[in-house]
Amino acid sequence: MHWGSAAEFLAMGGYALYVWGSYLVTALVICVEVAVLVRRGRTLRARAGRIAGPGSD
Amino acid sequence: MSINWFKYASPQSFYPLAGRMVPWFMVPAAVLGLIGLYIGFFVAPTDSQQGEAYRIIFIHVPAAWMSMFIYMVVAFWAGLGLAFNTRLSSMMAHALAPTGALMTFVALWTGSLWGRPTWGTWWVWDARLTSELILLFLYIGYMSLAAAIDDPRRADKASAVLALVGVVNVPIIYFSVQWWNTLHQGASVSISRAPSMAATMLIGMLVMVFAFWAYSIAVALIRVRLLIMERERNSAWLRETEGV
Numbered sequence: 001m002h003w004g005s006a007a008e009f010l011a012m013g014g015y016a017l018y019v020w021g022s023y024l025v026t027a028l029v030i031c032v033e034v035a036v037l038v039r040r041g042r043t044l045r046a047r048a049g050r051i052a053g054p055g056s057d
Numbered sequence: 058m059s060i061n062w063f064k065y066a067s068p069q070s071f072y073p074l075a076g077r078m079v080p081w082f083m084v085p086a087a088v089l090g091l092i093g094l095y096i097g098f099f100v101a102p103t104d105s106q107q108g109e110a111y112r113i114i115f116i117h118v119p120a121a122w123m124s125m126f127i128y129m130v131v132a133f134w135a136g137l138g139l140a141f142n143t144r145l146s147s148m149m150a151h152a153l154a155p156t157g158a159l160m161t162f163v164a165l166w167t168g169s170l171w172g173r174p175t176w177g178t179w180w181v182w183d184a185r186l187t188s189e190l191i192l193l194f195l196y197i198g199y200m201s202l203a204a205a206i207d208d209p210r211r212a213d214k215a216s217a218v219l220a221l222v223g224v225v226n227v228p229i230i231y232f233s234v235q236w237w238n239t240l241h242q243g244a245s246v247s248i249s250r251a252p253s254m255a256a257t258m259l260i261g262m263l264v265m266v267f268a269f270w271a272y273s274i275a276v277a278l279i280r281v282r283l284l285i286m287e288r289e290r291n292s293a294w295l296r297e298t299e300g301v
Contacts, residue, residue, distance in 0.1 A: 002099075002102065002103060003099075009098075012109040012110075012112070013103065013108045013109035013110075014108070014109075015108060015109045015110040015174055017170075018110055018113065018170040018171065018173060018174050019109060019110065019112050019113055019170075021170045022113045022116060022117070022166065022167040022170045022171070023116065025163075025166055025167075026116050026120070026163050026166075026167065029159055029162065029163060030159075030272070033155070033156070033159055033276060034276070037276065037279050037280060037283065040283050041279075041282075041283055041286075044283060044286045044287065044290075045286075045299065047290075048286070048290060048295070048296070048299060
């Protein structure tokens with residue numbers, strides 16, 4: 001462990017903007033991708049349920 | 058013992074299999090990602106030249122590798138679909154492309170944020186960076202073309218041709234740092250010689266590579282299931298499988 005404190009860890013030796021800018025945007029796009037897929041799945045299942053659900057044949 | 062490989066070439070039998078496979082890749086992706094981040098931030102030492110800025114490597118290199126590798130896989134499945142007219146192959150190609158584009162974006166974004174403190178510039182039109190940007194455009198072009206054609210089978214064929222032509226760009230990206238004088242450094246890791254980086258840095262990076270790999274497979278499997286649902290929505294088997 002080479003970080004003296006949490007503040008030192010967050011400062012990243014003066015490169016906080018570049019390091020955290022990289023990691024946060026990467027985390028963000030991954031979260032967006034997963035969220036889009038989950039939503040698309042819900043929409044599709046809901047639509048399938050409406051078409052073939054109770055009431056229809 | 059003979060295995061019927063063609064069994065899983067049909068969307069009907071692959072749909073439930075893909076569903077069962079998703080957790081087997083998503084869970085390792087999360088676990089390896091956490092281990093990789095731990096090694097990257099708490100075990101790997103500070104770089105003697107770049108200080109802490111080098112820690113971008115733990116996402117930059119895996120994303121860049123995946124961006125090229127996924128493109129090859131997209132072209133492979135698209136080509137297979139084109140040659141043998143197998144629907145599932147084309148769907149696999151469509152399922153992988155958005156994740157490949159995401160990886161390309163991450164590679165470019167993190168590369169830019171890494172270039173600023175180490176090279177003094179966000180962007181430069183050198184061979185490696187430009188060819189990686191072209192890769193992003195190839196992904197976007199492939200997805201746009203596939204989405205622009207209403208008939209899915211014609212969309213599969215047209216986009217497959219684009220994907221196959223674009224393959225020429227992948228070796229250009231990979232060898233760009235050898236063929237031209239670029240600002241981007243050469244490969245730190247190669248098969249032919251010992252890696253030019255500290256062991257813990259290398260291990261952290263490789264763990265992240267496996268995490269990105271597992272994530273890409275998991276997400277592609279989820280997406281291919283959605284594509285099957287969209288295309289096969291009128292078939293009886295899907296209604297039975299989904300219980301609706």
